[in-house]
Structures are given as C-alpha cells and as structure tokens.
Amino acid sequence: MKIKVISPNLDRAEQVAQVVRGSGSGLDVRAAAGSPQSLLVAVNGSRPGLVVLDAVDAAGLDAIERLTHANPQIELIVISAEQSPAFLMKAMQAGVREVLPPPVSDAALQAAVQRYARKRQPAPAAQQGEVLAFMACKGGSGASFLAANLAHMLSTRGERTVALLDLDLQFGDALLMLSDQKAASDVAEVARNIGRLDAELLRSAMVQVSDTLSVLPAPAELSQALEVKAAHIEAIIKQARQMFDFVVLDVGRSIDALSLQALDQATRIFPVLQLSLPQARDAKRLRALFRSLEYPSQKICWLVNRYQKSGDITLESLQQTLGNQTVRTIPNHFSAVSASVNQGVPIDKLSHNSPVARALNALATWVAPVQAGKKDGWLSSLFGAST
Incomplete structure (x- = not known):
C-alpha cells in the first residue's frame, strides 16, 4: 500500500512519514518536500493510494481539488491549523478524507491511516438492512x-x-x-x-x-x-x-x-x-x-x-x-x-x-x-x- 507524505520542509516530511510507518505492516511510505500547488508533480509516477499533506491553508484547497479530480483513486489526509466550519466543508468538497489539527499526535495520525487501510481491505459479507x-x-x-x-x-x-x-x-x-x-x-x-x-x-x-x-x-x-x-x-x-x-x-x-x-x-x-x-x-x-x-x-x-x-x-x-x-x-x-x-x-x-x-x-x-x-x-x- 503506497502512501506519500508531503510537507514544505523535507525534515518535517520524513518525521511525519516515520509516524505513518508505525500505522501497520505492508506500508510503502515515501516523504517529499512540496506544497499543495505542487501536488500533481509530487504524485506523478508514484501512484500513491493515500497522500498525507502537511501545513495546508485555504489557498491550497483548489490545488487539492484539481488533484482529486484528475486522480479520484487518491485519498488525502490533511494536517491544517485552519479548522473553521467553512474550511472543513470546502476540504470535504475538494475530496479530503480527514483534516487533523496540528500538532497532530502520533496516535491520531496512525488512527487516520489505519481507517484508510481498513477501507482498502476486502469487505466482509455485507448485511442488508x-x-x-x-x-x-x-x-x-x-x-x-x-x-x-x-x-x-x-x-x-x-x-x-x-x-x-x-x-x-x-x-x-x-x-x-x-x-x-x-x-x-x-x-x-x-x-x-x-x-x-x-x-x-x-x-x-x-x-x-x-x-x-x-x-x-x-x-x-x-x-x-x-x-x-x-x-x-x-x-x-x-x-x-x-x-x-x-x-x-x-x-x-x-x-x-x-x-x-x-x-x-x-x-x-x-x-x-x-x-x-x-x-x-x-x-x-x-x-x-x-x-x-x-x-x-x-x-x-x-x-x-x-x-x-x-x-x-x-x-x-x-x-x-x-x-x-x-x-x-x-x-x-x-x-x-x-x-x-x-x-x-x-x-x-x-x-x-x-x-x-x-x-x-x-x-x-x-x-x-x-x-x-x-x-x-x-x-x-x-x-x-x-x-
């Protein structure tokens, strides 16, 4: 399962990637420096299923929407200090799976990644209500x-x-x-x-x-x-x-x-x-x-x-x-x-x-x-x- 962590600072990206690796086995986690505006370039060729994007502001949501429109199979977890209802709603509309406030704890980030991993697992026989x-x-x-x-x-x-x-x-x-x-x-x-x-x-x-x-x-x-x-x-x-x-x-x-x-x-x-x-x-x-x-x-x-x-x-x-x-x-x-x-x-x-x-x-x-x-x-x- 491929996951890419992107942060404006490479050291910070590596730090977040190390936390993500602790979410479970079988994860191929890569780190890269970049901004929301460079998302298309950052994921080009690597085809991750999940992108963890650090330090996102309101201006970055338009770039995120362009990425999810071009690559609907990619899901995003965003780390952002912006937590207003308007921002959260726009983030969901842009295709963001979860928005986590900084400083995000290891447990909270790993839980978000684990929820994504469970979604990718074959579903058990579904009940029919x-x-x-x-x-x-x-x-x-x-x-x-x-x-x-x-x-x-x-x-x-x-x-x-x-x-x-x-x-x-x-x-x-x-x-x-x-x-x-x-x-x-x-x-x-x-x-x-x-x-x-x-x-x-x-x-x-x-x-x-x-x-x-x-x-x-x-x-x-x-x-x-x-x-x-x-x-x-x-x-x-x-x-x-x-x-x-x-x-x-x-x-x-x-x-x-x-x-x-x-x-x-x-x-x-x-x-x-x-x-x-x-x-x-x-x-x-x-x-x-x-x-x-x-x-x-x-x-x-x-x-x-x-x-x-x-x-x-x-x-x-x-x-x-x-x-x-x-x-x-x-x-x-x-x-x-x-x-x-x-x-x-x-x-x-x-x-x-x-x-x-x-x-x-x-x-x-x-x-x-x-x-x-x-x-x-x-x-x-x-x-x-x-x-």
Whole structure:
C-alpha cells in the first residue's frame, strides 16, 4: 500500500512519514518536500493510494481539488491549523478524507491511516438492512412525522441500528421532528461526493440523534435538491443498508425518477393518507402506479393517519377502493402530535401514553417483533388491521 507524505520542509516530511510507518505492516511510505500547488508533480509516477499533506491553508484547497479530480483513486489526509466550519466543508468538497489539527499526535495520525487501510481491505459479507419507505398520498398527510417517529421507536428496540434518510429533497424537515441539532451535511452534499461514498463518509454526513439512530437531512437550500440524481439515491440507500438494520425513507409525495428509485429499493412501502375523498382518490391512483410497477401486494401497507371512526368515509370503503390491501390506522390526537412537532421531541418521549405513540409502538412491533416469529397481539389489535 503506497502512501506519500508531503510537507514544505523535507525534515518535517520524513518525521511525519516515520509516524505513518508505525500505522501497520505492508506500508510503502515515501516523504517529499512540496506544497499543495505542487501536488500533481509530487504524485506523478508514484501512484500513491493515500497522500498525507502537511501545513495546508485555504489557498491550497483548489490545488487539492484539481488533484482529486484528475486522480479520484487518491485519498488525502490533511494536517491544517485552519479548522473553521467553512474550511472543513470546502476540504470535504475538494475530496479530503480527514483534516487533523496540528500538532497532530502520533496516535491520531496512525488512527487516520489505519481507517484508510481498513477501507482498502476486502469487505466482509455485507448485511442488508430492511428499507421502509414512507410516501404521502397528499401534502399534509403526516408521512414525515410517522417516518421520523417510527425510526426513533425502532432504534430503541434492543441493539437495532436505524438510519432515517430525508428524501423529500425540496421541503424535507424530518430531522426537526427528532432533534434540534444542526446538520453539517445533507443528501446533496453526499451526492456531490458520491465517488468517495463509503461507510465513514456517510456516517460523518449524518446527524447522530442517539447511539442507534442517525439522520441524513434533506438539503437546506432548494436549489441544491436539483443536484441530486436517481443514481445518487440508489448508491446512498445501498450504502446505508450495509450499515444499519433498518433504513427509513421519507420520500415525500412527488413521483419522479428519484422517488421511484427509492420505492424500488424499499422492502416495504407505507403510503400515508387521511380519510377524505381527495386523498382516497390519490391513493387509488398510487395503487394503480404500484400495480404498473409490479410491486407485490405484501410490499405495500397503507397507513390511515388521524383516523376517527366517525368520519364520512369508512375504513371499509377505503379498503374496497384499494382492492382489500392491508390498511392500518394511526388515531387522531392533535395535541400530542402538535407538541411533539413543535418541540422537536419524539412523541413517545413527550407523551408516551398518547394513542398515537401507542399505535406507532404497535407498528414498530409489527415491523420488528420483540421475539422472532412472535408478535404482541394486544398491541397489534390497536390498529384494527385487516388484509
């Protein structure tokens, strides 16, 4: 494994190279004097897989980007006194794998090199997490709330890990349902770096809501949503499936190449609607689309949100409209849901005994039974499910 260490001073380069050699066996580490502006010359002919670049400032990032554009197979670890959020973001966009502040300790530098070495090792047989896609039949149906809160509830069950991917790219706000943390990255940023996508990049782009729940937010700027392509969505979901037991998708309600890519990869699809004539009509159209895509009926589970038995449209008539497919209900409890959304706190934390929290817990039990092959019958009965 070839590694090149470049520093403005040759003695300093040799010193850093000696530390890098201590990262493990089988490393071919060379040192050279140079600057970011001389990168292309410095790596020409040597073809290193990793470059450790010392003493980088903001002006050097343009040269780094030219190198990574011309040589996408080369990864970089940068040592820089500049640690501002703007610099770190630009460094990631330029293709830098890690930025370490000076004076960098031997242990920190060796750990960074070891992470790179592990990435180069053949991957073990990857797990395939279950993909749950939530799609709104009409705006305001509550699909984002249900997706976010189900993701949270699944993450509290045993050692299961959960990713929530906000694919409502123009108006997504799934993170706000769970946390007030600020996102350092988003779906569009990962898409811009799709050539370097791996577990570490995806994890670094996500907001860690808890030890078992991570969220990849939608872009903050509407214009950035246009940069995301269907191929990006495919790659992100496939990577997430290898990292998490469950991948929950908030797809929004648009039918386009991106949402269809997400639905294709889903193991279960949860279309969300309310019992009103316009939403029932949209659900019927969506069912026709699913049939044209040849999705098996067991892949689809319709969720009626804000359900009230006294409504003008009955659950039975909706089931007939949908060809007697599985329909489950989430009851109406406006005060608890409104408080949860406005405070950005999962509903089972804020109002554990609310009908909505109980129904979502039952849905989580149905998706991920507490014991393999066994479901909690009294919880399932809360839905009034029928097939």
